[in-house]
Amino acid sequence: MLNLKKEQALVHLITRFVLLVLGASLIEGCGNEPVLNRMVTSLNDFYAKYEGMDKGKSCSVIVHREWKENSSESKSVYRVEVSTSYEHQGQGLGKVILTFAPTGQGKILEWTNPQNGEFLRIQLSAASDTLLDPVAFRIKWIHFDHLHDATCSQLKKVENL
Amino acid sequence: MKQIGLIWFLLAGLALSAEEIEKLPEIIVQEDSESTAVEMDKSAVIPTLRLPKERIEQKNAPTLSEAVAGESGVDAQTSCATCGSKRVTVNGLRGEHTTILVDGVPLHSAVSSFYGVDAVPMSGVESIEISRGSGASLIAPEAIGGVLNIITETPRKNEVDLALSSGTSQNWLLTGAASDTKLFKNTRLFISGQWNRQGYWDANKSGVWDVDKNGVSDAPFFSNAGILSKVIFDLGSRDNLELRYAWQNVSILGGTTDGTKPSSYLAIVDLPKFQDNNVEKPYLDSQIKISDVVGLERQEAVARWRHRVGDSAQLQSTSSVAWQNQDSIYFHGYDYRNRDLLAFQEVRFSTPVSMDHILTLGTDGRWEDMRSFSDKLYGIKKLAPDDFNFRNAALFLQDTWQIGLDHELNVAGRLDYLHVTWPYQQDGQRTVEKVLASPRLFWKWNQSQEWIGRLSYGRGYRAPLSFFESQHGLSENGFTIGLSEIETAHSLGVSEQLTTGPWEVNSSVYGTCLSHLAYAADPVDNFSPARFENLTNDVWVVASGVSGTYRKSGWLFELALEDFRLPQVYKKLLPVAATEQRARIRAEKKLGSWEVSLAANITGPRNLSDYGYNHHFVNYESVDSGLGPVEVLKDRKNQMAPLFATLDVGTSFQPTRELEIALNVFNVTDFTQTGWGDSPLTWNQHGSDPAHFHLDNLHVWGPLRGRVFMFSLKAQM
Numbered sequence: 001m002l003n004l005k006k007e008q009a010l011v012h013l014i015t016r017f018v019l020l021v022l023g024a025s026l027i028e029g030c031g032n033e034p035v036l037n038r039m040v041t042s043l044n045d046f047y048a049k050y051e052g053m054d055k056g057k058s059c060s061v062i063v064h065r066e067w068k069e070n071s072s073e074s075k076s077v078y079r080v081e082v083s084t085s086y087e088h089q090g091q092g093l094g095k096v097i098l099t100f101a102p103t104g105q106g107k108i109l110e111w112t113n114p115q116n117g118e119f120l121r122i123q124l125s126a127a128s129d130t131l132l133d134p135v136a137f138r139i140k141w142i143h144f145d146h147l148h149d150a151t152c153s154q155l156k157k158v159e160n161l
Numbered sequence: 162m163k164q165i166g167l168i169w170f171l172l173a174g175l176a177l178s179a180e181e182i183e184k185l186p187e188i189i190v191q192e193d194s195e196s197t198a199v200e201m202d203k204s205a206v207i208p209t210l211r212l213p214k215e216r217i218e219q220k221n222a223p224t225l226s227e228a229v230a231g232e233s234g235v236d237a238q239t240s241c242a243t244c245g246s247k248r249v250t251v252n253g254l255r256g257e258h259t260t261i262l263v264d265g266v267p268l269h270s271a272v273s274s275f276y277g278v279d280a281v282p283m284s285g286v287e288s289i290e291i292s293r294g295s296g297a298s299l300i301a302p303e304a305i306g307g308v309l310n311i312i313t314e315t316p317r318k319n320e321v322d323l324a325l326s327s328g329t330s331q332n333w334l335l336t337g338a339a340s341d342t343k344l345f346k347n348t349r350l351f352i353s354g355q356w357n358r359q360g361y362w363d364a365n366k367s368g369v370w371d372v373d374k375n376g377v378s379d380a381p382f383f384s385n386a387g388i389l390s391k392v393i394f395d396l397g398s399r400d401n402l403e404l405r406y407a408w409q410n411v412s413i414l415g416g417t418t419d420g421t422k423p424s425s426y427l428a429i430v431d432l433p434k435f436q437d438n439n440v441e442k443p444y445l446d447s448q449i450k451i452s453d454v455v456g457l458e459r460q461e462a463v464a465r466w467r468h469r470v471g472d473s474a475q476l477q478s479t480s481s482v483a484w485q486n487q488d489s490i491y492f493h494g495y496d497y498r499n500r501d502l503l504a505f506q507e508v509r510f511s512t513p514v515s516m517d518h519i520l521t522l523g524t525d526g527r528w529e530d531m532r533s534f535s536d537k538l539y540g541i542k543k544l545a546p547d548d549f550n551f552r553n554a555a556l557f558l559q560d561t562w563q564i565g566l567d568h569e570l571n572v573a574g575r576l577d578y579l580h581v582t583w584p585y586q587q588d589g590q591r592t593v594e595k596v597l598a599s600p601r602l603f604w605k606w607n608q609s610q611e612w613i614g615r616l617s618y619g620r621g622y623r624a625p626l627s628f629f630e631s632q633h634g635l636s637e638n639g640f641t642i643g644l645s646e647i648e649t650a651h652s653l654g655v656s657e658q659l660t661t662g663p664w665e666v667n668s669s670v671y672g673t674c675l676s677h678l679a680y681a682a683d684p685v686d687n688f689s690p691a692r693f694e695n696l697t698n699d700v701w702v703v704a705s706g707v708s709g710t711y712r713k714s715g716w717l718f719e720l721a722l723e724d725f726r727l728p729q730v731y732k733k734l735l736p737v738a739a740t741e742q743r744a745r746i747r748a749e750k751k752l753g754s755w756e757v758s759l760a761a762n763i764t765g766p767r768n769l770s771d772y773g774y775n776h777h778f779v780n781y782e783s784v785d786s787g788l789g790p791v792e793v794l795k796d797r798k799n800q801m802a803p804l805f806a807t808l809d810v811g812t813s814f815q816p817t818r819e820l821e822i823a824l825n826v827f828n829v830t831d832f833t834q835t836g837w838g839d840s841p842l843t844w845n846q847h848g849s850d851p852a853h854f855h856l857d858n859l860h861v862w863g864p865l866r867g868r869v870f871m872f873s874l875k876a877q878m
Contacts, residue, residue: 003483055850057686067447088688089542089543089688108788116429117431118790121788121789123788135789136784136787136788138788138789138791141685142429143688144537144541144542145427145428145429145430145494145537146424146429146430146494146637147429147431148687149791149792149852150792151786151788
């Protein structure tokens, strides 16, 4: 026979979790402050997209999720997972996780692959502790056997996704 | 008189034996002692220069491109200092517009025009005929620029020729030839062979051309080998059957200075490291990243039957097939192999129809299939192969008309059906089909005892077939066919020949109007393929020149001046800077058994920007963009090729008719463009994006190899 008290406690726990998630969604919708620990449930889902121009062609960066992790020094480290429009014939960086560059003074988020020289760097309009108001990004990525270097600038957030 | 020859040196393992003692004196016909002269055939209505075997041997030329380099109307250029790709051009047109025939048979196409010209050995070659202008060949209408017809030796007497040349910088040339007219009844045999090597990665690098010692070679290691065999059956008084088989091989290893040979393509192609990112400073990276290896093998088989019909008519049938295999790995990050099969069949009937007219009626057909393979390009990158199928059938009619004693007219016409298919090109045009009429007219006027005037007009065409090598190293994204037309050309030539006493003077002007020139348009971005299109505007190329030869009392003097007028839009589409003005000076003197010779070639200055060399840079720098350092091209390579001259001198001693010893010094002043301060290495901007650049070795405008001493021993039995 089920322990009714335990069952009720479980229900309360689940309910509070759901409310927490829903509440977090509402808060995000009300203001510009990013809400952390937001997750997407499918690979194609994203919640922010920024479009810009690269030598007359449109380009974009897509934000899939962002969160903070506790580091070994008890400081929280911001991470954001993004992908870009730069891909061809199935070649591209795909989703990569960026953190703030140590020498970027809070304005540069970056990912690097030291094995092959690929990287992605996003420049913010002002110092921040999350991905806020990006103005440009630079990507270096391997297309089969060649490294391609591109810069996408004049980024603007795409509304009404 | 006894003829006893005992050859006392060994040539590459060949054993030479004593000749039998003849019981009766042998009558020897001495050849013209001034036989190195390149002459215009006075009797020919089609203006044809003949480059004799003696001149080819004097140049120590092991390949077709080296044999014809510097001759009137002809330019032989290296378009890539690492892969050694050659462009042999006539009348200022492109390398693809030169038709190469062997004994009048088309055994070469655009596929072989890049490396195949270096596979053709010069052993067994009696002469090379140079005919300029469209329509220069009745059966090769794609000769838009002109024709190089390699005439192989015809066995006339029992003879064995052996020659060994050895030179500095690891240069070797071994040739041998034997002909026999008595082994079998009514059968003449000829066989020749050649092995040649230029450069080698020996321990002290004496065979390496790296003039600026930066660790990247300026000219590739090269070797070629070939065998030619010919049998002529004289089948009675009416029939003659000739069978010929040739095997040729060429090996090229470039870029490396220590013989590092890539066995596979590079998985990742990044910017190789130089000191200060400067290509003219020491190379700091792996030799694999700068090495190209190219191997090519050819086989040719020809059968020609001539039958005399009646008293003076002749029926001739020619069948030929040529196979070519190419196997290459380029440091741009890909492998490429191709197999090409070219078959040709011709039947012609010639008969005099009156005292003044000789008619020739004929038909020919050509069938060529090229298949290419590449693990990287087709297997990994999924690019479309550049395979093609080419079919051509034609009828031709020629009338040679002798009008009195002073005029000769040669009028001909061809009607061609052409069909080209690129079976794997999905996105663009896959098939081009055309019916073309190609008239031609040659008029020779004996104006006086001394003056001969010639006028030539011809229409030629070329089906643009092969592209991959046309855009070697630049089309990493493949190409699409946007062609809708065959290239066509009209060519008009006027020449005058004056012969008076010891003097002969030739002057000529050739104008070629080229329509629908095929070229590769810049890709729209870094991922799009190059698109081959037809140029919408016509292009006029004018080649003019005057040459004078003086021969008397054992002296031979020759002076030639040439000018090639190339329009700007055309220059931009050439793979390498062309010669625009050129002078040639030659002098020879026979002193008994000795002969001394001197040959100077002077090439005029050129603005290299006209040829797209403004995309060539010496170095790049890292510039902080706010998002990390960006590589930006910095200083352009030299954009003005200077006037320069090369000088070859030689001497030979012939103590007996059977033996000759020679010493030649090629490029006496040791002039190279790298030594002048402008190596062929460059950071090459691809397309219009300055951030997209690669290392290339194609900033070529002058000699890449310096001074070479060659010592030769020749024996004849």
